[in-house]
Amino acid sequence: MDTKPIAYTMSEKENPAITVHVVKKSVTPNVPSGNDSSNVTPTTPVAPTPSTPTGETIKQPAKPTIPNYAAKKGAAVYATRALYLYKNENFKNSQRLVKYPKAKRVNRPMFVVTDYARSTNGVLHYKVRDVNHGSKTAGKVGYITADSKFVVPVYYQSMPKNKKIIIINKKGVNAYKDANLTKRVKNYKKGTRLTVKKIVKHNLASRYQLSNGDYMTANKKLIVQGDYQIINY
Template sequence: MAVSDGIKAASDAAKDSSDAANGTNSYDAKASNAAKQAASVASEDANAASYAKKAASDSSRVASDAVDAASDASAAKGAASDAKSLSDEAASDAAAGNKAAASTAYDNFWNKVSAASDAAKAGSAAESDAEKYANDAISAAGKATSIANSDAAARANTGSATVPSQAPSNNDQFSHQAAVPSQNEYVGYYTKLATDTIITKHGMYRYSGKKFAKAKKLAYVPKGSVLHVIMIDTSGDTTRFVLRDGSYVTALKSFDKFVSIKAGYRIDTEGTWYISSKKGVYEYTGSKFKHAKRVHYLRKGTVLKVRRVVKVGSITRFQLTNGRYVTAKSTMIKQLKKTHKTFNYTSAKKVHVVNAKGAYQYKSVNFKQGNRVLVVKKGQTLKVRAVVLDGSRSRYQLTNGHYVTANVKFVKINNK
């Protein structure tokens, strides 16, 4: 309605100018001013409608994630149920004096609890944000309509082509923003890098491209994760953070915030990480390292399976896939620069020997002849405690304390 009134106002202004052709210059000035103001109103209404459309688009996107997260939350119910059973199992084993079985059951219990917690949080965060963006869309559309109706009513009351002043009132902030589209092209999004690290305020997904589609959806990023950002890219009227690994996440200010990390602490997860400290490191059940939360010692050379980076004060920790935490200090944890195609560097619970001549067990990661303990025949299955390094080559540390090669020509992971 407001755009149509703006065109009518311009037509009326042109008529006034024609009627005043033999009059004074003041009528010419009045007509010219009216035409300019009418065009400004039309432009303003178009920008208001654009803002409403953008807000509605964001609402639809976040609502889609809410549906996905709700599905994850449903799966979490099953995980929670499994966690209770595993907890009972651990307690039963402990009571029976079976420490090894109790420890295994406890580890399984912890993983189930972590999965249930993450899925539940994802559902709650996405649902809350979907509601927020839906309300934003409704509010923006209401403001656009209000502007159009207000301008039309003002012109009707004056009965002329003169339009109201465009100076914004104290309660018309949206009108002021829409009049300056260059300042609001990416409303609610970051457009400049303050630091090279962000922390997530809500759970979100990483994508393989800047246009967020289900086909490009990668891993879920839980709330409180530290991400290494290398640049900001645009996608339509939104912006995206480009991460160090080449993936994309939203640059919505309501989802992320810039943080500073103390020098000397890791902020990346991609690649193969291992313990370089001669003293080794400990695993903890919480990100704040208290002695009561210390649960397991990891020797030098142990390969870590990192899930994400979290922030504690101004420093970082690695959260492992088993839910526990280790330091992310660069003098204690390093990234393996060279890997070998025939060696496996990922963790495993069991491996089986595939070499026709079998494989040796050693009492050290140094595979010299004097450290050989026994020969394992082809087809035999071995239980693995950890993956450790000798230089750039990986070894499996077995539950009996011995070591075997992680060369896939000799042993392979048993997924059964």
């Protein structure tokens, strides 16, 4: 820095001239010490990057396995023996909602499977909705056993060996032009024997195509496979 003196001359009427010499002095700026928190610029903390151990695999919980005999979600099943509808998947007497007694084939209680669940000891159960139209229990939701000794699919899944079926519903069964059961063509009375030529899947239900090309439900509550003397269903 330049420190050369600068001269100023001052004069007064009554005093002799006075010369003042001014020298510029370099000034070192005052830097606050580390203890002066008022002038400290804050720094943004940096979050540590999480590290994943190499070679380690995170295991996801396994989905419950469903046996082949189990009905699909959305499929209809009915009870062949007496059973209870429970509030949850752990069957306890205090959790019973409805008792369904054993009934004749045409009156067996019917349910739609909406989900699966296992009890604490691993037994598979169905979560179901009661679809017994006209019954006081219709619409109830709960859990029933998935044991095939107690519940089975409502619809036939195969052709009868002799290609014969018998109508067992007391009001008869309708036949239709289409597999979606529209365009009704005829009502067949109870006891009528019919010949079928193939089974047709429609969503989660089944239909039989009759020898004349019309379609009829394959619901076990309405028809039975075989060609024998009708019994009291």
